[in-house]
Amino acid sequence: MLANVKSSRWPQIVAWPVASLFVLGFFFSSVGAWTGPILGVWFVGTQKPRRGFLWMMAFAFVPSLIFEWRKFPLTGPQQALEYLGWALVAAVLSVLPFTFHRLVSPRLSGLLSTLPLPLAGVAIPSLALALHIGTTSMVGLPTFLVFWFAATLVWMWNRESRATILVFAAGFVLAAGVELSRSFSVAVLRPTQLFGTIFGSISLGGALLLSVWALLIPTKKKTWANRPQTVALLQSPFTANPLHLVSEEGTETLISSSGERFPVRDGIPAFLKPEDLTGDNGKYNRLYETIGGFYDDIQRVVGAFRGVDLDSYFENYMSLLDVKAGDSVLETCVGTCLNFKYLPHGTKLSGLDLSPEMLANGQNNLRRWQMEADLYLGNAESLPFADASFDVVYSCGGFNFFSDRAKALREMIRVVKPGGHMMIEDETEEYVKSTYEKGPITSGFYSNRKQAVTVPIDLVPPEMEDIHVEMLKDGKFYAITFRKPALV
Numbered sequence: 001m002l003a004n005v006k007s008s009r010w011p012q013i014v015a016w017p018v019a020s021l022f023v024l025g026f027f028f029s030s031v032g033a034w035t036g037p038i039l040g041v042w043f044v045g046t047q048k049p050r051r052g053f054l055w056m057m058a059f060a061f062v063p064s065l066i067f068e069w070r071k072f073p074l075t076g077p078q079q080a081l082e083y084l085g086w087a088l089v090a091a092v093l094s095v096l097p098f099t100f101h102r103l104v105s106p107r108l109s110g111l112l113s114t115l116p117l118p119l120a121g122v123a124i125p126s127l128a129l130a131l132h133i134g135t136t137s138m139v140g141l142p143t144f145l146v147f148w149f150a151a152t153l154v155w156m157w158n159r160e161s162r163a164t165i166l167v168f169a170a171g172f173v174l175a176a177g178v179e180l181s182r183s184f185s186v187a188v189l190r191p192t193q194l195f196g197t198i199f200g201s202i203s204l205g206g207a208l209l210l211s212v213w214a215l216l217i218p219t220k221k222k223t224w225a226n227r228p229q230t231v232a233l234l235q236s237p238f239t240a241n242p243l244h245l246v247s248e249e250g251t252e253t254l255i256s257s258s259g260e261r262f263p264v265r266d267g268i269p270a271f272l273k274p275e276d277l278t279g280d281n282g283k284y285n286r287l288y289e290t291i292g293g294f295y296d297d298i299q300r301v302v303g304a305f306r307g308v309d310l311d312s313y314f315e316n317y318m319s320l321l322d323v324k325a326g327d328s329v330l331e332t333c334v335g336t337c338l339n340f341k342y343l344p345h346g347t348k349l350s351g352l353d354l355s356p357e358m359l360a361n362g363q364n365n366l367r368r369w370q371m372e373a374d375l376y377l378g379n380a381e382s383l384p385f386a387d388a389s390f391d392v393v394y395s396c397g398g399f400n401f402f403s404d405r406a407k408a409l410r411e412m413i414r415v416v417k418p419g420g421h422m423m424i425e426d427e428t429e430e431y432v433k434s435t436y437e438k439g440p441i442t443s444g445f446y447s448n449r450k451q452a453v454t455v456p457i458d459l460v461p462p463e464m465e466d467i468h469v470e471m472l473k474d475g476k477f478y479a480i481t482f483r484k485p486a487l488v
């Protein structure tokens with residue numbers, strides 16, 4: 001029975017003023033002083049540390065040159081180089097606290113994980129000041145509080161806490177109060193040089209302590225050695241030879257009888273070879289590697305603007321799958337594991353995807369939701385599982401743009417047990433045209449396609465049973481469900 005996708009007015013009402021505030025932050029420094037750190041800590045959290053650092057450097061360095069070009073000394077090449085050098089140092093100093101937070105925070109838990117940014121935000125400029133590297137006015141308690149506010153807000157947003165918006169509103173009312181009192185010349189707390197130095201030293205000590213603590217906390221590494229039943233289902237996607245696990249010097253590798261080696265990286269066995277990233281698979285993989293870190297956030301923000309209740313949106317198509325607690329389920333383009341939340345408790349979850357970035361964020365999600373799943377890096381067109389391994393197999397949101405859809409469907413049918421249920425869900429051409437072809441990042445990928453999206457019902461072999469096609473959300477999505485015959 002299909003649930004209706006509910007609409008959600010409140011997020012829509014809230015989304016506009018919040019977005020306006022962030023836009024204002026780009027033009028008014030008093031707003032930007034609050035919105036900038038929020039955007040910064042969110043952004044570096046969505047990126048690998050090095051990539052995040054380089055992007056943040058570009059954001060900090062290039063606009064500062066553009067907006068301050070009048071100050072650029074035209075007296076000679078040496079002065080010009082000196083000016084550029086100092087602008088670069090200023091950019092590094094402003095970006096380092098965010099990178100420190102990106103490195104340390106994921107290793108800490110709870111509210112403690114919000115502290116690296118404010119501590120580093122005070123400690124790094126204080127240290128620079130003490131070493132006479134540049135000058136800075138942003139040292140002290142106000143910096144600490146603004147950065148802590150930013151880190152806490154993003155922490156709450158990542159935990160999908162509904163109170164995020166209340167904290168956001170309270171923070172901004174407070175900020176507006178401080179700004180107003182400033183403009184009415186009411187004395188506000190200003191850190192004295194002495195207080196700044198003491199506070200800077202305390203922050204530096206705190207940041208160092210947190211780093212040491214973060215390094216000492218043992219990371220729980222997922223091992224495949226304690227899952228022999230799962231390993232027994234694995235086979236080489238290229239030769240179909242069964243695999244066995246070898247652990248050498250702390251690293252695990254799956255090896256086939258013909259000697260193929262598939263490394264396990266960060267708990268995820270990798271089954272890709274370069275050919276898997278050609279054609280449409282390669283093209284769209286570049287998109288997912290770019291947006292993987294904020295894929296979930298895009299869904300939440302777009303959902304809020306459109307007034308879509310995301311839970312009922314996912315439940316809408318996941319309710320079409322016939323899954324019982326205890327079933328083993330495979331999603332063949334699992335992305336960030338969003339659909340897993342809508343399967344019954346006690347389901348044995350497996351997910352495969354072509355994008356390491358999407359899978360890494362899927363792992364973060366599972367950790368946050370305290371869920372367990374086996375994840376694999378691989379191509380849906382050549383699955384690394386033995387025949388008849390799963391009770392249910394489905395593919396949501398990726399099927400349309402697989403390089404070889406027919407092969408991917410044959411693979412789904414191969415690995416599902418006789419009598420097992422299957423589903424293919426994806427967008428229709430109408431949705432791709434009206435949304436992806438117009439999106440700022442997506443348009444470059446989805447415009448000028450060789451062919452339009454069609455509902456792939458013609459690919460489902462006629463011997464499949466209970467074949468149903470549902471058009472969802474006013475024809476924007478389709479879902480095909482069917483069952484592998486019990487006796488084949």
Ligand SMILES: C[S@@+](CC[C@H](N)C(=O)[O-])C[C@H]1O[C@@H](n2cnc3c(N)ncnc32)[C@H](O)[C@@H]1O
Pocket residue numbers: 281284285288332333334335336337338339352353354355358378379380381395396397398399401402403
């Ligand atoms: C729109 S996302 C959908 C993610 C998830 N299923 C969901 O509904 O949120 C599409 C996913 O398909 C994956 N994908 C694309 N081509 C693939 C292929 N040939 N094999 C496996 N995954 C693929 C992408 O990496 C991406 O994570």
